[in-house]
Amino acid sequence: MLAARSPVSLHHRIVAGGQRRRCVGGSERKRGRTQGRHFTQALESLWRQSPRISPPAAAAATGGEVNPLWQPPALENAAFEEYYKVQQIVHKEEWDVFMSFLRKPLPATFRINASCQFYKDICSKLENDFRQSLESEVSNEYGEDAIRPLPWYPGNLAWHLNFSRKELRKNLALESFHEFLKHESEVGNITRQEAVSMVPPLFLNVHPDHHILDMCAAPGSKTFQLLEMIHQSKEPGLLPGALVMANDLNVQRCDLLIHNTKRMCTANLIVTNHEAQNFPNCSLAKDYSEAYKDNCKSQRLEFDRVLCDVPCSGDGTIRKGHDMWRKWNSGMGNQLHLLQVNIAMRGIALLKVGGRMVYSTCSMNPVENEAVIAELLRRNGNSVELLDVSSELPELVRRPGLSTWKVQDRGSWFQTHDDVPHDRKNVVLPSMFPSSNITEESHAVCGYVEINTDNRGSFSRNCDIEETSNINHDMDGVSTDPTSNLDCTSNVVNSKFPLHRCMRIVPHDQNSGAFFIAVLHKLSPLNGSQIQGTKVQHTLGKGRIKQLHKEPEPETRPCETILTCQQNNVLEVDDAELLGRRQNLSADNQTSKDKNSTEVEMVFNDVKSGREESGDIMKLQKQSRWKGVDPVLFFKDELVIKSIKSFFGIKESFPLEGYLVTRSTDNARRMYYISKSVKEIVELNEEVGEQLKIASLGVKMFERHRSKDGCSCAYRLSYEGLSLLLPYISTRILYASPLDFHRLLQYRTINFAHFVDSRFGEEAASMMPGCCVVVLLEGHENADSILKDPTTIAIVCWRGKGTMNVMVSPPDRTDLLERMAYRFGIKASAEEDEKLMDLTREDGNIMRI
Numbered sequence: 001m002l003a004a005r006s007p008v009s010l011h012h013r014i015v016a017g018g019q020r021r022r023c024v025g026g027s028e029r030k031r032g033r034t035q036g037r038h039f040t041q042a043l044e045s046l047w048r049q050s051p052r053i054s055p056p057a058a059a060a061a062t063g064g065e066v067n068p069l070w071q072p073p074a075l076e077n078a079a080f081e082e083y084y085k086v087q088q089i090v091h092k093e094e095w096d097v098f099m100s101f102l103r104k105p106l107p108a109t110f111r112i113n114a115s116c117q118f119y120k121d122i123c124s125k126l127e128n129d130f131r132q133s134l135e136s137e138v139s140n141e142y143g144e145d146a147i148r149p150l151p152w153y154p155g156n157l158a159w160h161l162n163f164s165r166k167e168l169r170k171n172l173a174l175e176s177f178h179e180f181l182k183h184e185s186e187v188g189n190i191t192r193q194e195a196v197s198m199v200p201p202l203f204l205n206v207h208p209d210h211h212i213l214d215m216c217a218a219p220g221s222k223t224f225q226l227l228e229m230i231h232q233s234k235e236p237g238l239l240p241g242a243l244v245m246a247n248d249l250n251v252q253r254c255d256l257l258i259h260n261t262k263r264m265c266t267a268n269l270i271v272t273n274h275e276a277q278n279f280p281n282c283s284l285a286k287d288y289s290e291a292y293k294d295n296c297k298s299q300r301l302e303f304d305r306v307l308c309d310v311p312c313s314g315d316g317t318i319r320k321g322h323d324m325w326r327k328w329n330s331g332m333g334n335q336l337h338l339l340q341v342n343i344a345m346r347g348i349a350l351l352k353v354g355g356r357m358v359y360s361t362c363s364m365n366p367v368e369n370e371a372v373i374a375e376l377l378r379r380n381g382n383s384v385e386l387l388d389v390s391s392e393l394p395e396l397v398r399r400p401g402l403s404t405w406k407v408q409d410r411g412s413w414f415q416t417h418d419d420v421p422h423d424r425k426n427v428v429l430p431s432m433f434p435s436s437n438i439t440e441e442s443h444a445v446c447g448y449v450e451i452n453t454d455n456r457g458s459f460s461r462n463c464d465i466e467e468t469s470n471i472n473h474d475m476d477g478v479s480t481d482p483t484s485n486l487d488c489t490s491n492v493v494n495s496k497f498p499l500h501r502c503m504r505i506v507p508h509d510q511n512s513g514a515f516f517i518a519v520l521h522k523l524s525p526l527n528g529s530q531i532q533g534t535k536v537q538h539t540l541g542k543g544r545i546k547q548l549h550k551e552p553e554p555e556t557r558p559c560e561t562i563l564t565c566q567q568n569n570v571l572e573v574d575d576a577e578l579l580g581r582r583q584n585l586s587a588d589n590q591t592s593k594d595k596n597s598t599e600v601e602m603v604f605n606d607v608k609s610g611r612e613e614s615g616d617i618m619k620l621q622k623q624s625r626w627k628g629v630d631p632v633l634f635f636k637d638e639l640v641i642k643s644i645k646s647f648f649g650i651k652e653s654f655p656l657e658g659y660l661v662t663r664s665t666d667n668a669r670r671m672y673y674i675s676k677s678v679k680e681i682v683e684l685n686e687e688v689g690e691q692l693k694i695a696s697l698g699v700k701m702f703e704r705h706r707s708k709d710g711c712s713c714a715y716r717l718s719y720e721g722l723s724l725l726l727p728y729i730s731t732r733i734l735y736a737s738p739l740d741f742h743r744l745l746q747y748r749t750i751n752f753a754h755f756v757d758s759r760f761g762e763e764a765a766s767m768m769p770g771c772c773v774v775v776l777l778e779g780h781e782n783a784d785s786i787l788k789d790p791t792t793i794a795i796v797c798w799r800g801k802g803t804m805n806v807m808v809s810p811p812d813r814t815d816l817l818e819r820m821a822y823r824f825g826i827k828a829s830a831e832e833d834e835k836l837m838d839l840t841r842e843d844g845n846i847m848r849i
């Protein structure tokens with residue numbers, strides 16, 4: 001992917017980011033109010049305390065080794081227990097089992113990338129190899145069916161392991177399986193991701209032509225899943241019409257997102273770096289009606305699907321062994337509520353009419369969940385509905401959203417905003433309550449909402465759902481139910497929105513983490529006041545930089561100021577473990593900087609060498625509106641494109657003109673291929689004065705080389721883009737037997753005379769020097785059928801003076817060697833190894849890439 005910054009600096013930034021991490025919210029305040037005491041006393045009498053576990057038991061629970069000097073962290077937090085008991089997050093009969101699951105290590109899970117070339121090999125290895133061998137080796141320890149597909153994930157693509165990631169790392173019996181998982185995730189064939197985190201993209205109901213916005217995307221596990229979905233049914237050489245725009249505010253996490261999604265080698269992805277709540281419009285049209293004037297051209301950014309996986313307190317990930325037990329306090333959720341509302345409101349504004357938006361958090365807290373959804377429904381009125389998706393993914397056990405909850409602030413509990421003391425009213429917001437009665441818009445838009453009671457039974461195995469139907473929304477979407485039997489209060493206020501259509505996944509239902517998901521459907525364009533509430537950007541005119549039209553909602557303005565510093569201290573989800581890392585990344589200082597375009601200076605370590613290169617063929621200089629991010633430029637040098645096309649015999653049916661982009665400072669060293677959907681966005685962005693801050697896009701297709709071999713084409717192919725281009729290449733192709741292909745992969749550089757098949761060696765020797773493609777012959781009838789076969793294995797090589805040299809990264813080479821071993825059982829003998837290495841050394845021909 002074409003990135004705005006060099007990935008080399010990623011590690012440094014990650015480390016630096018980790019040192020800056022702070023937790024959400026402040027310290028827990030002293031509780032002095034009588035109200036708080038009453039609640040606690042009442043709770044004590046109603047619900048017995050759950051048993052405290054002893055340190056050795058805790059150590060055993062986390063799977064840690066017993067070290068006499070080491071004190072395991074206590075897996076308990078009284079404030080957490082009190083909070084969720086009051087919220088009645090589960091029935092009181094379930095409380096102990098709920099808590100006991102929170103203290104157990106989380107089972108490891110992963111997903112197979114069905115769009116990857118080796119998908120079938122991987123499925124077969126899992127089913128026929130690991131599943132069976134581990135069944136016999138570890139069933140005593142981890143029970144039967146220790147590796148099995150998750151029943152609710154379509155196509156058996158997601159797998160559950162009866163052991164945690166820690167056990168996977170430590171248990172010798174699991175070593176080869178662990179190596180397999182590590183390696184396959186490195187090359188993008190599988191993604192290690194928490195089971196519940198895989199749920200939100202499934203409810204988006206993605207089609208291969210959808211434009212999808214992932215608003216808070218880093219580290220990218222859901223973005224990767226969305227990419228898998230849009231690429232699943234593609235034919236070789238054909239790109240889907242879809243597009244994924246993955247955004248994250250945090251620059252370091254954006255780098256991680258780029259790194260992780262790079263494994264997908266997709267031309268249909270754009271990574272941007274914005275505050276999601278201020279995500280630009282890129283509108284050429286003055287108003288909504290104009291946006292549809294020209295059907296052939298995008299007039300504004302609009303998405304068929306929006307994933308709004310917002311920053312959250314993250315207490316649903318408590319089983320991952322985070323510091324969550326120690327750090328948790330109810331302020332964490334309160335501080336994020338407004339940001340979550342603002343991000344989701346922006347998502348709705350960017351959603352097409354008829355489109356779907358999924359709102360999700362890995363938090364259990366109703367203030368971050370149901371309260372946000374209620375506020376969205378309140379603000380958007382009849383323009384948006386909360387969908388009943390109880391018939392989708394029927395095997396996934398989930399519970400209905402809560403219809404009532406309370407808000408805690410500094411130890412005091414409140415049922416309505418009226419109860420909040422004056423000096424806290426701008427911190428504890430009306431929208432946090434089920435009884436919110438705030439916005440002007442909400443008065444205007446709340447209407448008659450029909451609640452479908454037919455499907456409620458399938459929502460929950462364990463919860464009773466209040467009988468409600470055809471509720472007439474009053475002005476604030478609230479009803480008071482004094483007969484309700486919520487602990488510790490006499491007046492229970494229920495939201496009248498059909499919040500039971502939201503979904504909450506709790507750990508003890510299917511041995512997972514916790515998650516919250518709500519699916520929204522846009523029914524009609526937003527009206528003026530609703531749009532204003534989403535802080536839309538307005539267009540000043542073609543080619544001019546747009547101004548951020550800041551008109552925050554009156555009711556949120558005071559709190560925004562207070563929250564500015566706190567919002568960004570987000571406790572990150574542990575999906576960054578994807579790469580086996582556990583960095584602590586913070587989003588510090590991004591909010592205001594982003595608006596003013598004063599981002600941290602970015603390092604391009606290639607820039608210098610690029611500029612110094614002799615014979616620069618392009619003089620590309622252009623200032624970006626985004627400091628540190630170079631503009632994306634279309635590569636327009638017709639002579640160069642012509643020479644590439646003729647050198648590789650690229651067929652006319654594969655358009656290069658208008659689909660190759662580069663960065664200005666890159667001096668066209670690397671060219672990236674973009675899909676038609678991405679091309680349209682880049683063109684629109686150019687027209688609106690680069691409102692989008694594009695961090696990376698497309699798949700690397702060509703790279704300039706500096707070989708003195710006398711090659712007539714200045715560019716070589718990149719392995720990342722090869723599978724897309726392969727069906728359209730007609731020259732510079734050699735076909736190798738499995739044995740010679742294996743040798744090439746193993747030794748990287750082979751003298752023409754040392755190939756087993758002398759015909760192959762001769763063909764290589766007779767080729768002009770330069771970049772070429774070597775295809776593995778697997779009994780195909782003709783060349784055309786090989787190149788169009790999605791399972792064909794091919795690599796990029798360099799035909800040097802006397803040798804053939806492989807130009808594939810080490811992880812990809814290892815991956816291909818694995819495939820060779822699996823498909824053909826080929827493994828070179830040690831003796832053979834030595835001989836070939838000696839010969840290559842004698843020739844002095846080892847080429848470093």
Ligand SMILES: C[S@@+](CC[C@H](N)C(=O)[O-])C[C@H]1O[C@@H](n2cnc3c(N)ncnc32)[C@H](O)[C@@H]1O
Binds near residue numbers: 222250277309
């Ligand atoms: C829950 S994580 C997203 C996880 C991601 N969807 C995945 O599946 O890998 C939330 C992300 O939101 C980002 N974030 C925080 N505040 C943001 C904002 N105002 N706009 C956009 N992203 C934000 C954080 O940097 C973090 O990466």
